[in-house]
Amino acid sequence: MFRINSQMKLCGKTITKEDMLEKTFNTFHASNVLLQQQYKERGFTKYNQLISLLLVAEQNNELLMKNHYSRLTGSASFPEVNVAFLEVNAISSGGNNHKGGRGHKRGR
Template sequence: MSNISKLEFFALNISGKGYSSWILDAEIHLDTMGLVETIKDNNQASSKERAKAMIFLRHHLDEGLKMQYLTVKDPLVLENVTEHDKLEKTYSTFSASSMLLQQQYRGMDFKKYSKLLSHLLIAERHNDLLIKNHESRPVGSMSLPEVNQANYYQRERGHGSYRGRGTDHGRDRGRKMNYNHDGRLAPKND
């Protein structure tokens, strides 16, 4: 059996994603139907107008949301979402394994949804960075190799200081150089 009626705009997802766009679409459509007053504060809409608006709005809700708002008869309730409602909805999306994390965020006592959201986004970026670091160098992997092991070996043995390439000022130029078994630089005998 096909859909009985076509949606005029997308149904609101249970996660609440796209709520701002959904609310604007709902208001525009209710206005064209002559029912926009039903979603305004202190409105004088009749119960019949509220029922029509509610049927229209419920038609544009995800099945999970329809169940959540099963007993709601006033369309104004679907339009007024407080900061507290948004915060609670976000806390409720934490998985059961993250209950401690949910309690920690509740303990931070956010008053604005935007503050909680920015905090969660920063935490997500930090977690992504930690995962990338771990994947590039897992625990127990070999340490990084020495960049210049010959130079390191000479310094450890106390054989002078490193002056860098090309600082011999002409000394030993043209001679073939060789390292002794103890790591010291020795001229090669021809």
Template sequence: MTGIVSREFPELTQDGLNYLTWASDVEIVLEGRCIKDALIAGTPTAPSKTIPADNAKALHFLRHHMCETLKNEYMAERSASALWTALNKRFYRLKYTIQPQAEADWIRLRFADFKTVGEYNSRLHRICTILQLCGTSTTDQQKIDKTLSTFHPDNIQSSRNFRQEGFTEYAALIDAL
């Protein structure tokens, strides 16, 4: 039982639908362990400065956070940077599937559809995070406009009052709600 090591975050699934969050988690953990450079491949003019031990640690970490099927598919890979690049090539295109769905969710998001401010806030942040992982950032002003423009029709006056307050930070608006 001493050989069991828990995962810091969920493993990469075979379909790669969690690739964007998985890749972000990998980068953060490896940066914290000072071995993120092992993910960067060297070039003929600038060879990689990664020592073999760091490559092995990074490779082990990547494989430990992949589903069994993916481990078997990439079993022959002995370089962390090569594995990282191969996974990126395979799954990065999924952002083009995930991003339109997140954009559609953003369009359909309405403050009036939620029972509590907390539920709305959580959903808004989840959509914004997905968009950010896909390369689209959402400003505080966009979040404020989205929130105030989607109040229930019976609360239009409340929306106007909040607009007149001139909130510049989304968090301040949520606190006021």
């Protein structure tokens, strides 16, 4: 965008911030029309603010996809988590198999 803007300035044509914003919105993929409308409704007046927000959104999406592919939905949970959970429960109960507390076999 900046390269095109510089070339247009050399030709004597100035590009406004609104032109740059509109061109960016028009480059959204057809499947993202709703997303395009949401960004338009936010009322950006500066091109760099829009680009900064789009870059952060892109980074967040990439992170979500990496997390999704590293452990697919419905896959088995990590074994080390279960082992750690069992060890904490064994330590907190003192390693005994009996259960104390309220209402446990009281008066029966």
